[in-house]
Amino acid sequence: MAINKQDFYNALKNAVIFSPACSDKCRQLQTFRVLEQGGGAAMKAENFGATVCDKDKPFFWSRAWHNNKFKGAPTWEFPALVVIERSYTVDRPFAAMNTRKFEFNISVLDKFSVGTDKTVCTGCAGRTINEIYEDTEVLLFQALSLIGKTRLYEINGEISLYTPEMVQAMYDAGMIRSITESQGWGSLQAQGVKEQGGYKAAIPQENLYGNSINLVVDMKYCDETVWNFDGIENMPVMLSQACKTCG
Numbered sequence: 001m002a003i004n005k006q007d008f009y010n011a012l013k014n015a016v017i018f019s020p021a022c023s024d025k026c027r028q029l030q031t032f033r034v035l036e037q038g039g040g041a042a043m044k045a046e047n048f049g050a051t052v053c054d055k056d057k058p059f060f061w062s063r064a065w066h067n068n069k070f071k072g073a074p075t076w077e078f079p080a081l082v083v084i085e086r087s088y089t090v091d092r093p094f095a096a097m098n099t100r101k102f103e104f105n106i107s108v109l110d111k112f113s114v115g116t117d118k119t120v121c122t123g124c125a126g127r128t129i130n131e132i133y134e135d136t137e138v139l140l141f142q143a144l145s146l147i148g149k150t151r152l153y154e155i156n157g158e159i160s161l162y163t164p165e166m167v168q169a170m171y172d173a174g175m176i177r178s179i180t181e182s183q184g185w186g187s188l189q190a191q192g193v194k195e196q197g198g199y200k201a202a203i204p205q206e207n208l209y210g211n212s213i214n215l216v217v218d219m220k221y222c223d224e225t226v227w228n229f230d231g232i233e234n235m236p237v238m239l240s241q242a243c244k245t246c247g
Contacts, residue, residue: 009058011161015143026124031080109210136210150186
């Protein structure tokens with residue numbers, strides 16, 4: 001069994017879905033989004049650039065939309081866990097089996113409340129920017145900690161990343177018919193991914209602040225394409241036969 005990017009995204013999405021509830025909404029992850037590079041404008045949109053087709057896919061999840069039973073267009077709230085794939089390298093590009101090192105930027109962002117009565121300094125709206133930095137750092141590393149605990153499972157015929165606690169909860173809920181466990185993928189990443197660059201993120205014009213980290217994650221790929229050569233006799237003749245006078 002091997003994982004791909006969508007499995008990784010699903011694991012991060014689960015970190016949002018199962019983010020511990022808190023009396024202050026700003027201290028629980030509310031939204032997950034995979035953005036393309038340069039897609040930051042989506043953070044201004046009511047739907048975060050998502051559509052109804054994103055339901056049950058690994059690129060978007062919103063607690064607000066979930067609580068509304070996914071009715072209508074997607075809605076969402078901060079704090080948001082945002083992932084951008086920045087680049088990747090391949091050790092053997094022409095080989096059927098290779099390892100791809102993906103560089104992801106993973107951020108937790110929240111919105112600073114402007115114009116609130118700062119004589120009331122409690123609750124989400126009363127936070128300073130420095131407090132938002134602290135809260136988002138906690139949420140970011142909570143999510144990364146969950147990734148570090150994931151293992152590769154095949155459950156009901158589908159392969160993905162889950163933590164043992166998540167699998168136990170699924171079993172207790174009667175959701176599991178068959179299961180096969182593979183290696184601890186998260187622990188391997190935790191051992192191999194070290195000293196990655198993190199920083200305070202800010203988009204002041206949008207009053208957005210948070211924490212970001214750049215991570216390089218290894219994934220093994222195996223191409224098993226079976227090429228179809230049926231009807232090859234009806235394909236155009238080779239160029240060397242068709243153009244005898246070409247220089």
